[in-house]
Amino acid sequence: MAGVLKLARRGINAVLRPAGLELRRAGEWDSDPRGFIPLEATLAEAAAARQSVGDFLDASYNFPGATQEAVDQLAALGAFRGPVETVCEIGPGSGRYLEKVVKICHPARYEIYETAQDWADWLVESYQVLHQPTDGKTLAATPSGSIDLVHAHKVFPSTPTIVTCRYLEEMARVLRAGGKAVFDVMTEPCLDDDTLKQWLATDVHHGAYPAMMPRQYVLDLLGRRGLSLVGSFFVPMKPGRTECFVFAR
Numbered sequence: 001m002a003g004v005l006k007l008a009r010r011g012i013n014a015v016l017r018p019a020g021l022e023l024r025r026a027g028e029w030d031s032d033p034r035g036f037i038p039l040e041a042t043l044a045e046a047a048a049a050r051q052s053v054g055d056f057l058d059a060s061y062n063f064p065g066a067t068q069e070a071v072d073q074l075a076a077l078g079a080f081r082g083p084v085e086t087v088c089e090i091g092p093g094s095g096r097y098l099e100k101v102v103k104i105c106h107p108a109r110y111e112i113y114e115t116a117q118d119w120a121d122w123l124v125e126s127y128q129v130l131h132q133p134t135d136g137k138t139l140a141a142t143p144s145g146s147i148d149l150v151h152a153h154k155v156f157p158s159t160p161t162i163v164t165c166r167y168l169e170e171m172a173r174v175l176r177a178g179g180k181a182v183f184d185v186m187t188e189p190c191l192d193d194d195t196l197k198q199w200l201a202t203d204v205h206h207g208a209y210p211a212m213m214p215r216q217y218v219l220d221l222l223g224r225r226g227l228s229l230v231g232s233f234f235v236p237m238k239p240g241r242t243e244c245f246v247f248a249r
Contacts, residue, residue, distance in 0.1 A: 037061075037094065039118040054096035063236050067096045070153070070235045070244060071104075077231045077246045079149070079180050080104050087111065088142055088174060090152035090167060090183075095123050097153050102127060105149065111142060137163050139170040147174040151182035157242055158209040165221065172225035175249045181227060184235055184244040187215035191240065198239035215243065222247050 037057070046056035058066045074080065084105035092098045092112045102110065110129040114120040120131045132141040139150075150171045156164045164185065171181045191199070191212055199210065219229055230246040 053094050066236055071100045073233050079182050079246050084148045086147050088147045088150045091155035137166050142174045144173050145176045148179045156185045160208045179249050181247040184242040185213040186210050187243045195240040
């Protein structure tokens with residue numbers, strides 16, 4: 001029955017997508033607010049603007065050039081240094097970071113865990129990545145100690161604390177010696193009084209979003225799992241920001 005319902009859902013969505021609509025399970029939007037970005041409409045609007053999908057979404061949802069600026073800072077911290085043969089990305093969405101990481105690292109294997117099936121299908125077709133079975137909380141299909149770079153961007157500000165902790169444990173598990181873990185979370189400096197006022201002035205009500213993680217807790221949790229902090233920097237997430245970390249095993 002589950003397989004029949006899945007096929008039916010795909011068929012219905014194939015009809016709805018040209019209108020920028022998509023059928024989801026009740027509550028699914030709350031747990032994955034990025035699903036609000038419709039694939040077909042986004043591709044059409046990016047083409048009309050003569051921009052790449054990533055550049056179009058930066059300009060529409062964040063700040064122009066935000067992704068490239070973050071990638072440049074990651075490179076300066078050595079996130080892409082050394083052979084990067086295997087990459088795993090949690091929640092690549094539209095592939096803004098995926099596209100740039102592939103160009104820099106040229107990995108032999110690039111795994112993605114993505115809950116939005118239409119975006120996942122598009123990424124597989126566009127970049128020949130491997131879409132792993134995604135349960136929204138683990139990297140169950142990825143063997144331990146098999147990944148050179150595991151990363152997530154604008155994912156953990158949308159997930160509840162326990163889900164984020166589970167993903168951080170999974171990131172530590174799949175990293176091989178010398179591998180890097182890259183992710184951003186909303187830490188205490190990202191929610192000062194002025195920024196809090198800006199968030200309170202919005203109409204945000206997407207489940208846990210935006211979720212805050214204590215900075216020291218993140219450092220301690222990954223430290224106990226054999227990872228050391230390389231460095232961090234702040235990246236914009238309207239109307240505030242998040243802190244992006246680079247850890248190494």
